Amino acid sequence: MDRINRIIHEVRSKISNVAQGFDSTVEVLVKFVGVSDEKSYNSIIDSFYLLEDTELTKQEFKS
Numbered sequence: 001m002d003r004i005n006r007i008i009h010e011v012r013s014k015i016s017n018v019a020q021g022f023d024s025t026v027e028v029l030v031k032f033v034g035v036s037d038e039k040s041y042n043s044i045i046d047s048f049y050l051l052e053d054t055e056l057t058k059q060e061f062k063s
Contacts (some may be wrong), residue, residue, distance in 0.1 A: 005055055008048055015045075 028063045030041045 002055075004051070008052060008055075012048060 015033065016027065019029060026038050026041065030036075030038055033041055033044060035044065037040050
């Protein structure tokens with residue numbers, strides 16, 4: 001797993017742990033990630049999906 005994938009995995013795991021660790025709300029996740037609002041949080045999550053898709057596509061082209 002390359003460095004970008006490790007970072008993505010680590011951050012998403014931490015967010016997942018917070019979300020599953022207790023009865024969390026979006027506000028708790030927004031605070032955990034350190035952004036100002038739900039829109040910013042959603043933007044970060046969307047960026048992770050796009051980055052993962054890009055990395056998967058790069059791997060497919062390499063094979």
